[in-house]
Amino acid sequence: MTLPPGDRIAARLSEDPPASHRSDAGSGPLQEGQVPDVVIEPDADRLARAVAAALVARLAAAQAVHGTASVVLTGGGIGTAVLQRVADLVREPARERVDWTAVDVWWGDERWVPADDEDRNELGARRALLDPAGVPEERIHAMPASDAGFAEPEDAADWYAGQLAAAAPEGEPLPRIDLLLLGMGPEGHVASIFPGTPAVSDERPVVAVRDCPKPPPTRVSLGYPAINAAEEVWLLVSGSAKSPAVARALTSGATPDELPAAGVHGRRATRWLLDAEAAAELDARS
Numbered sequence: 001m002t003l004p005p006g007d008r009i010a011a012r013l014s015e016d017p018p019a020s021h022r023s024d025a026g027s028g029p030l031q032e033g034q035v036p037d038v039v040i041e042p043d044a045d046r047l048a049r050a051v052a053a054a055l056v057a058r059l060a061a062a063q064a065v066h067g068t069a070s071v072v073l074t075g076g077g078i079g080t081a082v083l084q085r086v087a088d089l090v091r092e093p094a095r096e097r098v099d100w101t102a103v104d105v106w107w108g109d110e111r112w113v114p115a116d117d118e119d120r121n122e123l124g125a126r127r128a129l130l131d132p133a134g135v136p137e138e139r140i141h142a143m144p145a146s147d148a149g150f151a152e153p154e155d156a157a158d159w160y161a162g163q164l165a166a167a168a169p170e171g172e173p174l175p176r177i178d179l180l181l182l183g184m185g186p187e188g189h190v191a192s193i194f195p196g197t198p199a200v201s202d203e204r205p206v207v208a209v210r211d212c213p214k215p216p217p218t219r220v221s222l223g224y225p226a227i228n229a230a231e232e233v234w235l236l237v238s239g240s241a242k243s244p245a246v247a248r249a250l251t252s253g254a255t256p257d258e259l260p261a262a263g264v265h266g267r268r269a270t271r272w273l274l275d276a277e278a279a280a281e282l283d284a285r286s
């Protein structure tokens with residue numbers, strides 16, 4: 001799949017990838033997909049449109065091969081803007097079309113709040129895309145809300161791991177994930193894996209997260225084993241507040257404990273999709 005035109009600096013980064021991108025740092029060559037591809041769009045709106053078009057192409061391609069597609073969604077500003085732009089494409093006649101009745105939708109993280117709380121990532125995604133696109137309820141795999149009947153977020157995390165395993169091929173812990181979207185916080189958190197927290201080194205596919213520095217404090221999140229099992233991982237980052245973390249993740253060799261975004265990669269592709277403000281310090285350092 002070809003991403004829309006952007007200011008590509010992928011080649012330069014690929015020639016000399018930092019150790020932080022190696023899940024096997026120090027023990028061998030980088031695997032295909034772990035070398036990041038970086039695309040810079042001029043502003044957040046054009047970033048959201050470009051990612052939306054690429055997402056439709058990616059899911060359509062997966063459906064052409066497998067009959068179905070699966071995507072892991074992120075919350076956050078740019079993540080939700082992308083879903084709104086995808087919904088625009090659903091309404092337009094397009095060259096590449098996705099059969100939204102054959103897309104499985106999962107989440108990278110969720111806030112441990114009641115189902116109708118505006119902080120729910122699920123709520124934003126339903127409004128922005130899942131409702132307008134008509135994704136069937138049985139294909140929407142939301143992480144549990146705090147009022148869903150689980151006593152603790154740990155129970156909800158275990159249940160979600162079980163849902164993933166149930167959708168996986170025989171004997172595998174995880175289903176095929178064609179595309180996993182992540183936002184990133186200014187301190188480098190991805191999903192709800194925050195710097196210096198137990199989730200960084202947790203080996204379970206789904207974890208409960210407590211005492212988050214960003215409210216709400218309790219969440220459920222995919223862990224690295226699930227994130228890094230996706231075919232493609234796309235990090236969506238916009239705004240100047242995140243430019244130091246982008247530059248650190250891509251050029252400084254920061255560890256995942258220092259900067260969780262530095263520890264994510266896809267099996268087949270890892271893409272950093274940035275607007276110019278988010279990329280500003282990257283340009284200066286690379």
Ligand SMILES: O=C1O[C@H](COP(=O)(O)O)[C@@H](O)[C@H](O)[C@H]1O
Pocket residue numbers: 074075076077078079108109110121182183184185186190191192214
């Ligand atoms: O708390 C979260 O933050 C990140 C980034 O959000 P943003 O609004 O700064 O773009 C998001 O990716 C994650 O899903 C969410 O729970």
